[in-house]
Amino acid sequence: MVLDRTAFYPEGGGQPTDRGTLEADGEKHSVVKVMTRGPQIFHYLDGDIPQGAEVHGVIDWERRYGYMRLHSGEHLLTGLFEAAGSGPKVFSSFTQLDFKPSPLDQETLEDVRRRFDEVVDMDVPVRIYYADRDRLDVGDDERKQSFLEKIPAEVERLRMVEIGDHAHTFCMGTHVKRTGEIGRLKSLRLEPKKKRRKIVYFEL
Numbered sequence: 001m002v003l004d005r006t007a008f009y010p011e012g013g014g015q016p017t018d019r020g021t022l023e024a025d026g027e028k029h030s031v032v033k034v035m036t037r038g039p040q041i042f043h044y045l046d047g048d049i050p051q052g053a054e055v056h057g058v059i060d061w062e063r064r065y066g067y068m069r070l071h072s073g074e075h076l077l078t079g080l081f082e083a084a085g086s087g088p089k090v091f092s093s094f095t096q097l098d099f100k101p102s103p104l105d106q107e108t109l110e111d112v113r114r115r116f117d118e119v120v121d122m123d124v125p126v127r128i129y130y131a132d133r134d135r136l137d138v139g140d141d142e143r144k145q146s147f148l149e150k151i152p153a154e155v156e157r158l159r160m161v162e163i164g165d166h167a168h169t170f171c172m173g174t175h176v177k178r179t180g181e182i183g184r185l186k187s188l189r190l191e192p193k194k195k196r197r198k199i200v201y202f203e204l
């Protein structure tokens, strides 16, 4: 079903769908998936709610907050690796970053690990703001260029996320307010692959 407004985050931008419940006329329904289709946000439920009903939605906050932490950590880690000369990121998830071509070595990995935990301990604010699209410069980062190309031409202002001097990019996802919420790294591991691809596995 489609609501006139919603707090549910639809699957996208590397972040999974919110789950939770919608309650109408005293009856609770599980929200199993939330997706964008065109301009609308669809909530997929385990039952039917009559059209025009007034609903009360509750997000599974524990699940959402976990992904906010992981996703924000992904930004910070990416920013630190790029600043350390990792080369361009070609893939990213909640547990893995791939750089290619990349000169990353074990020593740089240890430096980044220390920096990450320092920035977490400093509890740096995660800032969200909007920027004019035509003033954004992504340099020669092909991944960011291709993301930008996929954003419809009529979108003039982009939502930006900035973590101090450590990470800065455009993103529509959900983030924590401060780096302290991300928490320190549990593990960080480097796996060199063929053709100068370096995979970093991380755990938060």
Ligand SMILES: [Zn+2]
Residues within 6 Å of the ligand: 071, 075, 161, 171, 172, 173, 174, 175
């Ligand atoms: Zn983000």
